[in-house]
Amino acid sequence: MAAPAPVLLVIDDPVEAPAPSRSSQVPSPRERSGPAGKPGAYPAATTSAVHPPGTPPYHRADPDAPLVPADDLGLTRGDGVFDTAAFVNGRPLALDEHLQRFAHSAALLGLPRPRLDVWRAAVLAAVAAHVPAPVLSAKLVLTRGREGMRRPIGWVRVAAARDHADEHRDGITVVTLDRGYRHDVATTSPWLLQGAKTLSYAINLAMLREARHRGADDAIMVSADGWVLEGPTASVVLREGDAIVTPSTDEGILAGTTQRRVFDIAAELGLAAHYRRVRPDELLAADGVWLVSSSRGAAPVRAVDGRAVAVDRPLTDALNARLLPGV
Structure with missing residues (x-):
């Protein structure tokens, strides 16, 4: 039997906003335009969505489709962090401890602090959307984002864990x-x-x-x-x-x-x-x-x-x- 498809949720607002500064108030030409100068042409993972009241700050994406651009620092430099939490028969095991370790890893890399309430909600939503399995593995990933953009990219991927x-x-x-x-x-x-x-x-x-x-x-x-x-x-x-x-x-x-x-x-x-x-x-x-x-x-x-x-x-x-x- 084929393994059930994983569930991928992209976090639209993965980190806490830094304090406003003069340099951050004015977007660069690159930040104002997408790839090849096309406004708004960023992949879904790189945008920070404006959410109507009551909508979650994450969205579902195709787990088999491209997710990050070719110059993402997590891809080209390994500049990012991850953590993996297990769910046994739908029950989380030490999820809050994994989230705290995730934030600690981000701090060691000098990344902005992850919005742990958003990440927790996204993990639970991804698990709920997955086909039930004895053990599910929820992988949280946060990268520094595109070179020169200062805009971290994050996602949660939930998949059935291998049988040990x-x-x-x-x-x-x-x-x-x-x-x-x-x-x-x-x-x-x-x-x-x-x-x-x-x-x-x-x-x-x-x-x-x-x-x-x-x-x-x-x-x-x-x-x-x-x-x-x-x-x-x-x-x-x-x-x-x-x-x-x-x-x-x-x-x-x-x-x-x-x-x-x-x-x-x-x-x-x-x-x-x-x-x-x-x-x-x-x-x-x-x-x-x-x-x-x-x-x-x-x-x-x-x-x-x-x-x-x-x-x-x-x-x-x-x-x-x-x-x-x-x-």
Whole structure:
């Protein structure tokens, strides 16, 4: 059976308006005209619509049609941010936390603050318009917009998430890969944007390709000075006896919304939960290791760099029953 078509909503007014300034009051010739000097010829995603009372500040668009112009900085430079929230059987999982992280990423890039009330409404509207599915993935994207325009572009795309039941059942294999930065790079070099969920994901995807080239399913990044960080698209969590541990988020890694939910679940199960630095050899000695993300749930790791790792089947099942209820 073919997958249901995704739903795409373009945000007409994606960010809060900046304070008026002399430079912003007078539009440039380019801002007054569309492509090739044609007034009003911008694609739908680049215009800021005037909304009659009671109409939403977003509109539905064809998910298979072109969306952004060729000079959009998100496309040409990776200059933008995104976040992805999961809906399980129509119920949002930590949506507000994803929205706050989305805004934090935008702030790290110096983008205007997203209008979170509008983004939240658009996400819920897109999910409601989608064909029901066990797990839906809502991806929020905000770019800096066209070169020289200072007009961010944003949209929400909702699609059925892939089924991760095989990973939950069989576990995954990972390799450790050097990220090339010290663990404290977010403090020493904040302009490297570690901890922001940017559109510049080429390195993350290259790591996944390298992992598969080595015969593994996924990767775990390690800092240049030898500390465990995160996966290319997931947080790392391990169990040590009666405690759940994850690498400290002040080490230039993304603050994981699913990882925080795992900590909440740990408390429900009577387990302690800690942030601290983790060495790669601790993964091998752990009582369980997982890669966790919103639509994936908790994927148990069964081997690291070709060496077997303990799989905690009862805790894996308990985590996924709560992370992805009813799936």
